[in-house]
Amino acid sequence: MKKWIRVLPILGVAVLAAGIGHQSALAKKSEDSVIADRIFIGDVAVGGMTDDEATAAVEKYVDDLADEKITLTINDVSVEATAADLGLSWQDTESVQNAVAYGKSGNLIARYKAKKDLENEDKVFPMPLVVDQEKTTAYLEEHEGELNRDAVDYGLTRENGEFKIIEGQDGIVVDVAKSVDTIDESFQAGWKADSTIELVAEVSKPKGSEEELQKVKDVLGTFSTKYASSASGRKANIANGSKKIDGTVIYPGDEFSVYQTVAPFNADNGYKLAGAYENGTTVDAYGGGICQVSTTLYNAVIRAELEVTERSGHSMIVNYVDPSADAAIAGEYKDFKFKNSTEAPIYIESYANGTTISFTIYGQETRPANRSISFVSETLSTTDPGVKFQESSDAVGTISKTQSSHVGKSARLWKVVTVDGVEESREVFNKTTYKASPTIYAVGVSSENPEAVSAMKAAIATQDEGTIRAAAAQWKNAVQQPEQTTDPTQDPNASQTQPADGTNQAGQTDNSAQQTQPADNQSADQGTTAQ
Template sequence: MEKRQEGSSADRSLEDILQEMNGKESTGNHALDALLRARDEESAHDLAGSSAEPSFREEEPMFEPMSAFENLVPAGHGVSAALADAMPEKKRSTSRSRKKKSEKKQKSGKNTPWKKIAAIAGAIIVVLAGGTLGYTYGYSGIHFGMQAGAVKVGGMSLTEAQKEIDQASSQLLDGKAITLTIYDKDYTIDIASVTTGMDSKQSAQEAYDYTHEGGLFTRVGHTLSALVGQGEAPLSVSVDDEALTARLDEIASEALTEPVNPSWTVEGDKLIIDTGKLGVSFDRDVVSKAITEKIRTMDFEPYEVKVTTSDPAPVDVDQIAAEAQTQPKNATVDKSDGKTIVPSVDGVSFDVEEAKSIVGDGSAQTYEIPITRTPAEVSADQLADVLFRDTLASTSTNLNEGNKPRTNNVRLACQYINGTILNPGEEFSYNNVVGERTAERGFRSAGAYANGQLIDEVGGGVCQPSSTLYMAVLRADLEVTERHNHSLTVSYTPLGEDATVSWGGPDFRFKNNTKYPIKIVASQSGGAMYIDIVGTKTSDKKVTLKTEILETLDYEVVEKIDASLAPGTRETQQTGATGYKTVTYKTVTENGTSTTTKANNSYYKKRDKIVLVGPAATTEPATSDTTAPATTETP
């Protein structure tokens, strides 16, 4: 809207308004045209500053007859009657009125011009009132002085105004934006991206409605305000609701936040505690409606969103200490590829009570806590130079390659084990790595122990890889966390160096207790299987094993009568197996010093030899044995 000239509205007189309109041949309103003519006639008389008594022609009216306004004033307003009363009647110049005036002059002693001026002024006011009403209610276009935003549309029809708005406002939206302030951050909405252009039809209609709608006083007031440059209707913009919703969604996804609880980071020799961030929420619908209205009316002033905040959790120094204080951790390797080095982590410690004193009431955003750092022994660069450089242990065991099902199971277990990496401190579980032994996973039925009896079971033979791995673990001096010997001795390992496993039962576990990652290499080829443990040697360590037999459990020969056999016939139903109680020692020699520790105790049951004998002429009834529930293990 154009700025008004200096001075209040009171400074702008009726004379100024009429002067502006004087150049027009016709305003389109009979009342205003009559008013202009009256003003021209009045200008011939200089009422002020004359010493002579003003003279007036009482026979002639100052204005056109009242009929000039009657058609412009709506019925029911009583304006015609008022004007008729106020103006001198055209045909009332009678001798009686002259006589009365003469009598008044004689009584007063002289003529009073100011009374005539007052009468004329009153008549002018009445005429102006009638003219204003006539102009307000009678003018069919957009009233003079009206603007649609900054576009002047006064005196135009709706169609003309629409064209003028289209022409003048084509550049009004270019480069415009609205800034939303949400809590402590500003977000920008580019007007061009969320609108489809100017709604010139609606804008013209609103300029028209500004003076054509409302009650008497509203319409007259708006019409007069338009004449003095105060009539402005907003320009309407067509809002792209879908685009605006999408932009508000983007803003809401960032601005609508849950409280951010305190956090910490280690930087140099400081522990930086961040006390968190308030959660921010607001009424999305209210914001959407407000922004839509601002854009529609081209109100591009910044908009501050009313928000509700929620506090984060208080700073818990004890909890931070439990998380932040740590022992140094050496560099490791990414087990997914066995090549990528994961950097080392220094140890961190600090005085908890001092930290509590520094944090105090937690009113600041951040706090710095002094810490003590303990560097790791193995850095990423150091590990990269020695990763999997040395063979820590290498073992092998023999198998009967002709036993196809069992060989299949051994080979399959080796495939699952092969390539397994353990970083320092990590634990290996044979059952977890190899998994359940099922036909669906490729395992086949082969020999397995069940309560001292040899039976066929899916996965039979997988104890050989676990035992061969145990032999290597002992020689690499790794920490064994779970190991079980077979119930009976096995042929492929020395006493005290086997490790039985069963899905859902006994497991074989060990930890990497070295400073460097280790990797297991497992394979089956021909009549043997192989295990290598590779890692990094830090000394000339050597490991030797020795198993002592504490007790030998000789088996017995048990004869059983079998009526199906011919008399005097003997047949071995079950071979005998000697049982043992053993202890295995591990001796580690490093830098010229030897240390011996017990590796395990093993107990292998004896198994009696059973011989079936054919019946003699006289036999005693055979006694049947009861058998405990079966527990299987693979030999």
């Protein structure tokens, strides 16, 4: 009995010790699953949290960043995206595991040191973030129009007789794939407020420089033509075309196209209806008169001795320059193009004041001062345009002029070079053939008298002016017609008709642009050519 009494206290102590040990183990296990105080994951304080609690806290923090702004920039161009736009998220839970284990793993010395460090400062574990590749790619592609830009070449403007240089601008094209990687890498260290990320782009440099443009100071060639007598629509078109070319800078080796610069020919681009050549007749077309612009520029270009790469003459003669000194524009099948064949930039200055259009080409003069050039037109042959009579729905006896004639010509242009006033060379520069275009009269054949109609049609078929006028006089009163206000047997415009060879009644050449010589342009499929 005494033996059992002695054993019981010993068993009690053992049971108590076991209980205490079990509670201690449970407490240690609980302590090991809780993150120590003063520990952060990024900006999130996770001290006192379990693994799951810390994970939830970090995820909420990242979710709350959805509307935060991120500036994406290239040079001086930028756009603002949100974290949601880029699909920003947190996927690396290793930092939570490291936070839980801090001060509880490693040898005794390491654990002791970690705990002592926490007494003096916070421990911050990284919060690496990632972007959604597809969302970020889509965002950049959607905003390429804002981020990308073409290079703007250095330019010139001329004010009060002085040149001013306009600084160029780099061209930018975003490299989307590399930029997505750059954005992703920038968030590997975690979130930063007011983030600005420089995107990856291909940068193209503008043409020219201040040094290069400072060479532009000499007049290389200049030319003017008159258009005072043109109709208002034609005047407006000449002014519009002149303005579109004025101020152009062409760098060495570059080609200039008049058509590409002044087209399209429609009201939206500032053009009016005016006379134009089409299939040997004169019609109204948008841009009528643009050929006087190209022709005037052509004459300045050849005097600057730049390389002409494309030039076409008109289908019919024009009277604002000598034969074979013109340059027609008609759609894309007739264009005037030239190349800057000098070693310095050139600048084109133009003005149109309602009576005169002028072009001046500036550059760096390298030709000898004692050398000069001129261009001489030579007419090789002429073709009489004749007269053409056409039926019209007007009353029998009515004859009206609908188109003036254009003499057909074959001509060539000579380039003459003199040195110290002595002719050094003379060579054919170009040749041009112009079609003849007849004077056209509309002859009325409308009548209630079948015999009168038949007689007039028979007379028109002869194309003999005397026969037609005689028939008109004979059959005018065959059936009572409303009294005509003009003499139907005479050309009502006869007193205004210019001689077919382009001279006035005093025998002098009229070099101004006439309304009967439309300055035109139209598309190639219409066959319309500007004068």
